[in-house]
Amino acid sequence: MKTILAAVFVMLALLGSAWAEPMLINGAEATFPYPVYSKWFDEYAKINPDLHFNYQSIGSGGGIRQASEQTVDFGATDGPMNDEQMAKAKVKLLHFPTVLGAVVPTYNLPEVQTELNFTPQVLAGIFLGTITKWNDPEIAKANPGAKLPDKLIIVVHRSDGSGTTYVWVDYLSKVGPEWKEKVGVGTSVNWPTGLGGKGNEGVAGLVKQTPYAIGYVELIYAEQNKMPSGAVRNSDGKFVKASIAAVTAAAAGASKAMPADFRVSITNAPGEKAYPIASFTWLLIPEKIADPKKGKAITGFLKWMLKEGQGLAPALLYAPLPKEIVAMEEKAIGQIKY
């Protein structure tokens, strides 16, 4: 009996040492880019079997908090950290945009078969509660020919805090001063009107089932579920439907004004083909990494992500970064010291 036990222990010890070998890099993540990050870590581990990325998709709030407290090696967020959060962090965190996502208005109008056009004023008006009926002249103006019903608009928004909401309200506050003043920008806000659905699926479920409802969901979600999404008028005055190309175009349009720390909102970006309700999602990497091995691994991953990683994004319906931004980020990797 004893010898068997001893043998088991020896085997466990051997196994343990074998398992302990790959270096563990811990991360706390935003939920929006989770599918693509998970794919990346998987692919990267295939090339570098001595590395293991251990990450949790816990939301941007946790991503920022844990990275600031240095309880993880890297964090991720769907909205850039504000100055107050930057000042509070125990270590200076660098933002690295990884991919782009877009948010689209989706609606349920049984009578209308054509796709609707939305102007920024219409979207802001509907979500502020100042435009209450589908046959409002503002909506009719943008949709000549569409037979708009004389029905109350039922607004649906996210009830859970989310990067999707952040991008949506960031856009509304850029195009409507009234929104900025009354509601503001955040992952959760004090909605002037409407029902709350939990998650993309909650909003989609409510919109699909409630005639005359309008809501907003991530582009990926709308595409996968074949939900009707309208075109939105961009800052060049063109109505653009969300697509991977239109989102990358928005990022390219915004890249001229890109600050060195990449903390930027690209909603309402300039460019004829740019879709206006889009955003980066960021990795948060500490400027100083104590363990040189880890520093090397993390910068190695960043370089790979900017080259090979970008190619994997469109298959998962994420928009890849434009060339200009990739070049800027490759330079910025040099700021990481280890």
Add this chain to the structure above:
Amino acid sequence: MVLFRRPGVSPADRLFRATVFTMAVSVLVITGVIAYELVRNSRLPIEKFGWAFLWGTTWDPVAERFGALPFLYGTLVSSALALLIAVPVGLGVAIFLSELAPRWLSDPAAFMVELLAAIPSVIYGLIGIFVLVPWVRNVLEPALSGTLGFLPLFRGAPYGVGMLTAGLVLATMVVPFIVSVSREILMAVPHSQREAILSLGATRWEMVRVAVLPYARSGIMGSVFLALARALGETMAVTMVIGNRPEIRLSLFEPGYTMAAVIANEFTEATSDLYVQTLIEIGLVLFAVTILVNAVARLLIYSVFTKVEVRE
């Protein structure tokens, strides 16, 4: 039994006593630690808002102005509504199963009812969204506003989601608690009670009303309180159908919000310290409400079981 009460008779007995005592105490310790941690981690909002937090009605995460009243209201009203529906139904089922149903039906039916309690709440939520919400919007709410529309409770646009639907889903979820506990308690009522009144020529209904229910009253109350505690803490199913709007509206057709739902919804993306701690304080308020309800329920159940034991 007597041996058991005298400590120190054998070392094995002492060890047994110590073990179960530690287990019992650990429950108290865990509850205490939860309360302590909830208070400790909600210092910022307690200092900033004080007691006014309990009756503040604004919930603005952007401006960081927080008040808990809409959530407190939503939790209490949705739970009360659930009980209003679930108590008569649950009690009816329990009476049928214990007094009227033949044995071959009673046991399997009771088993099925208890199975209802094992369904995950997210399933109730999904059924709520896909089955109940359209039905409420297209059938129930128009019917209610058509007949009882003179009451402010049944006015407004039929959204489908809202306080009424949340109450219905919660009622379905708590009925099994009422049925299964009440049935056990009704069956514990001594047969002599029933025989006595039947021999006086009472009908079945009179027997239940006069001889059985009064005897089981406090135990049934206990089952109702248990159901209430369950309803107060329910999160997932409620948030999926209540509409998640932090406002106090009289009409049951209007959307509302509950304490458990707002914590689940907003905790993951809450970035500022004050925001996170305010959500924890909501948890503290919910904890206090639930503890109160649970304590009352425990006392009631305890009293009925000891009484029954003594008389038998």
